[in-house]
Amino acid sequence: MAFFCGADKALLDERRQLFGYSACYADECIPSCPADDVMPAEYALQHGSHRDNSEAACTWIPYGAIRSACKKSANALRLSMEHISLILSDLDGTLFRNDKSISPFTKNIIAAAQKKGILFGISTSRALVNAEKFLDGIAADILISNGGGMVRVDGKQIYTCAFSAEETRVLIRSVFAVLGSNAVISVDNEHGLYSNSKEELGDKFWTFSDFSAFDEGAMKLCIQTLDKEAVVKIASSIGLDAIDLLPFSDIPWYKLSKKNATKECAIQALCDYLKLPADELVAFGDDFNDIGMLRFCGTGIATANAIDEVKQVADAVCGSNEDDGVAKWIERHVLRAES
Numbered sequence: 001m002a003f004f005c006g007a008d009k010a011l012l013d014e015r016r017q018l019f020g021y022s023a024c025y026a027d028e029c030i031p032s033c034p035a036d037d038v039m040p041a042e043y044a045l046q047h048g049s050h051r052d053n054s055e056a057a058c059t060w061i062p063y064g065a066i067r068s069a070c071k072k073s074a075n076a077l078r079l080s081m082e083h084i085s086l087i088l089s090d091l092d093g094t095l096f097r098n099d100k101s102i103s104p105f106t107k108n109i110i111a112a113a114q115k116k117g118i119l120f121g122i123s124t125s126r127a128l129v130n131a132e133k134f135l136d137g138i139a140a141d142i143l144i145s146n147g148g149g150m151v152r153v154d155g156k157q158i159y160t161c162a163f164s165a166e167e168t169r170v171l172i173r174s175v176f177a178v179l180g181s182n183a184v185i186s187v188d189n190e191h192g193l194y195s196n197s198k199e200e201l202g203d204k205f206w207t208f209s210d211f212s213a214f215d216e217g218a219m220k221l222c223i224q225t226l227d228k229e230a231v232v233k234i235a236s237s238i239g240l241d242a243i244d245l246l247p248f249s250d251i252p253w254y255k256l257s258k259k260n261a262t263k264e265c266a267i268q269a270l271c272d273y274l275k276l277p278a279d280e281l282v283a284f285g286d287d288f289n290d291i292g293m294l295r296f297c298g299t300g301i302a303t304a305n306a307i308d309e310v311k312q313v314a315d316a317v318c319g320s321n322e323d324d325g326v327a328k329w330i331e332r333h334v335l336r337a338e339s
Contacts, residue, residue, distance in 0.1 A: 084118055084334055085280040088142070088267065088293065091124040091131060093250070093286035093321050094303050100134055106327035107137045113330055114139070121270075123263050125220070125255065125289055127188040128152070129205045146188050147246075147257055147289055148266035149219030151273075159269040161261040162189065162219040167238050171221055171256065172211045174237035184224035189216055197224075221256045231256070246288045249307045255289070264292035282334070284318070284326045286310055301329060 087110075089095045095102060110120050121142030124131050128145040143152045151159035163171065168187065175183050186195040187209075194209045223231060226247070231254045235243040244262055246255050271278055279298030283290070286306035294300025294313050302314035303325045311317055319325030 083280055084282055084299075084337075085276050086119040086121060086142070086274075086282070087113060087330060087334070088121045088123045088144070088281060088283045088297065089326055090285040090287070090290050090293075091122060091126060091134070093305060094284050094290075095122070095321070095326055096134065097322050102134070102138065103324055103327070104137075106324050109324075109327035109331050109335070110138055112335055114141070116335070118334065119274075123148075123267070123283070123285075123290075123293060127193050127205075127220075128190075130188075130193060133205070142270065144263060144266045144270070146219035147255060147261060148263040149188070149257060149261040150190070151266045151270055153270070153273065158273050159266055160190070160219070161258045161265065162217045163221065163238075163258060165215055165217045167242075168216065168218040168221065169214065170237050171218075171234060172214060174234045175223055178230050178234050179223070179225060179227075185211060186222045187211075187214070187216075187218045188220040188222075189218050191216065219257065219261060223254050223256065224252060225254060226252045228254075249287050262292050263289060264296040267293060267296055282330075284329075286321065301326075 092100075095106065097103065114120050119141040120138075121144065122131060122135070122138075122140050123144040125147040126145060128143065128150060131143065131145055141154060144150070145152075149161050150157060172185065172187075175185055184195070184197045186193065186197070188194075193206045194211075194214070195206055196208065196210050198208065223234065225231065228247070231245055232240065235245055235256060242259055244257050244259050247253070248255065267278075267281070267283075270276075271281070277298075278296055281297035282299045282301065283293045283297040284301045284303065285291075285294055286303045288307065288309065290302075290306075290310055291313055294302065294310065294315075299316075300314045302311045302317050304317055304320040305322070306314075306317070316329075318329035
């Protein structure tokens, strides 16, 4: 799939027919496309000027990278639902209600979609064990955990992306050097969940560690702080270009992971493994680390309780996590479209 900006429409139509691109013309997608002097820098760098019709000024890039600029019309959304192969949902703030439960109605809708041959998957920042314990009654075909650090398909691990033991040691030392000896850290990896916060000890899946002798890798390292400057300094200890760092919207923590340990990178690996085109995927999310996922998948849906940044990139907004928003959207737009 691709986005072709600045091209002659006849050329675009020809390429649509020849190569099967689900492509958008800039002036169709963005009727009020901004003038060059106010165009966001990243948009201009990727796409060039929308007023320059020369092919030399145009760039083919993955559609998922910019699909937020191309909001689907109601009709296009309906048509796209006729070819859905996989539904992916975040957990906290999306599929989970606020008490971390999943309603019987939601479980039934997911099962109904699977019965029609549609795969269902979870895409969460939670570690594998910390996600599975909440999924009673849901037979997820796919589980993307640790924010994209691991992908499992029918129990088979097909993708991992993690800090090495040495990178993890360097980051932990940097945390204490920058934030002090009382800094609170949590580490997720394939072996378990570790934290130096005694608040986590009530959960049987967590192991206490003061991290003084920690000698394992990490799919995700979380730091209790809102100080972005401090987090950037910590990340710089192994190189900013190697790290993806994101704040949580509901708690005062930052998440550090490898650059490719993101939901969108994990989903790309999943699509390659299953040989599925991204436009056959629907994804639901609510928080910062869902933005890339919603952009990558053919249809991205934000919950009503999602942060504004997620709603801005979504194709549509469903009901809230407290109101079975994901399930009701699937019932209306996927199951009825399949009927």
